[in-house]
Amino acid sequence: MDESDSLFEDTPQVGSADRLTLDLDGWEGPLDLLLTLARSQKVDLAKISILALVEQYLAFIADAKKLKLEIAADYLVMAAWLAYLKSCLLLPKDPEQDPSPEELALRLQLRLQRLSAMREAGARLMARDRLGRDVFLRAAPEGLRVVRKSLWQADLYDLIAAYGNVRARNEPAVHVVGRRPVMTLDEALHRVERLLGLRLEWTRLESFLPETQDGEYRKSALASSFVAALELAKRGRLEIDQEAAFAPLFVRAA
Amino acid sequence: MPDEPGPEPLSDAVRAVEAVLFAAAEPLGADEIGEHVGQGVDVKAALAALEAHYAGRGINLVERAKRWHFQTAPDLANLLRRERDESRKLSRAAVETLAIIAYHEPVSRAEIEAIRGVQISKGTLDVLMEAGWVRPAGRREVPGRPLTYATTADFLAHFGLASRRDLPGIDDLKAAGLLDPIDAAMEQLVLETGPEGE
């Protein structure tokens, strides 16, 4: 709020362009300064002499320069533009010039009128009976309250289904392991040892398995027979040969 | 408006006292009012006039312990507190808890949790009590003296039950397929991972 504190209260009042109480920081830009100068003409802004206003402004800036005041660039830009406008207004009319100097002067006048109108509107707003300054609300209102009351919804089916869920969820679970046909290791050892006596050459391990249609039992028998073959090999009772990984296993009596 | 008289010319004193009391943050004594409205104002008379004026209105001027303030007429207090009903579906946790209480009452919170297999939050029981379906039902005479809960008459009325005996038994539930373990397992998964948990 850099501009908020400094700019409102201490706006310099300039009676005329001649009597300078120079503080360019006091204006909010060239348009503000122009408006202040225009008001010193004491006529309706619609009837103001733009040429006179230009003279006032240029004189003001010249004085500021004489006093070696630092002048912000935008004031100098405005001065240059106004000097140009002045020369256009004074020179013989050039019909080719667009926009015409009269139009430029009129635009400047309209801008000043608008700024002036808003400045007055602002002042009138501020002078109104303002809440908290001139008029007051009730300081301690009881306040209105809206109490939200929940109407809970559930029906009987929800209720009994929920109970069913709870009970089902926490019903003690009984796990029954199904009986599966297996060939025990002992059985396989016995069987391989017995059959081995009948085979003299390399024989595939699978040929030791019993004839069966039961895939589960066959798998069990194969696994048990393999372990039995390893056990018998360890005891030096047979040899095992396999040409490659996952290739068929061959056994023969040692 | 037949019942609203047109503006009457009021004394400055009455207007001033009225405004000062209205804008005051606290009840004011006659002295304090006098400090605001200035010397030479008959504050007491103004207060009496205002008290009479507001006696039948929506707001009254009242004196409490020699201090005065405006307040809403007591018979209109209900207007200041407006209730808005909002229909809300009970959460699954709340329905289950309610069901367990209904089947097992009186039942303590620990027992509810044991049956549910899941902890219940304080809010769940609060909701059920706010709904008027569950009430505290005394303490159980065991170590810790836990509070037990039971259902209310409103509960029976809301669910259309003549008595708790009307609740279907376990066998009925089984027959209705409500004890199907696979569904229950799925429900359990949903409960643990779903957004509806407590």
Place this chain on the structure above:
Amino acid sequence: MPDEPGPEPLSDAVRAVEAVLFAAAEPLGADEIGEHVGQGVDVKAALAALEAHYAGRGINLVERAKRWHFQTAPDLANLLRRERDESRKLSRAAVETLAIIAYHEPVSRAEIEAIRGVQISKGTLDVLMEAGWVRPAGRREVPGRPLTYATTADFLAHFGLASRRDLPGIDDLKAAGLLDPIDAAMEQLVLETGPEGE
């Protein structure tokens, strides 16, 4: 008390609306009042009756931006104004910016700057928005899509305006074309004075 009539029988509607508005912490619209006083109450008629009743009193019922509130009568400001209430003065930049927004809304920052002839610092709009008087009012559908600003209901309430039509002198400014952009005003002037040259 010759100037204070005795209590008159009031309609329930008037009493209820009076109580609700008195108790409300914020200005209320007719709809909101209706929600409190219930169906079947002619809120508008009650408001009109109350507005008339309080017109000459120490407190007044006023409408601001279609919302109603009680406030103290402006002529009693001197009794109620406390030193600490003297609100910080707005800077001239802020006052002008506020006026430009109020009279031209919605208006972009560039348009405000064009009227004031200087850039506005970021802080100026912030101060007005912080006061709750100005709000962003959407973007203008032109290249760059500049944000526009407008005033709020609080602005109208603070400055005692029922609506923007009550802005001081707005009709005259409108009639004089002083709220139109300069280009539009120039065209208008050319039309009025007839084509020159060409």
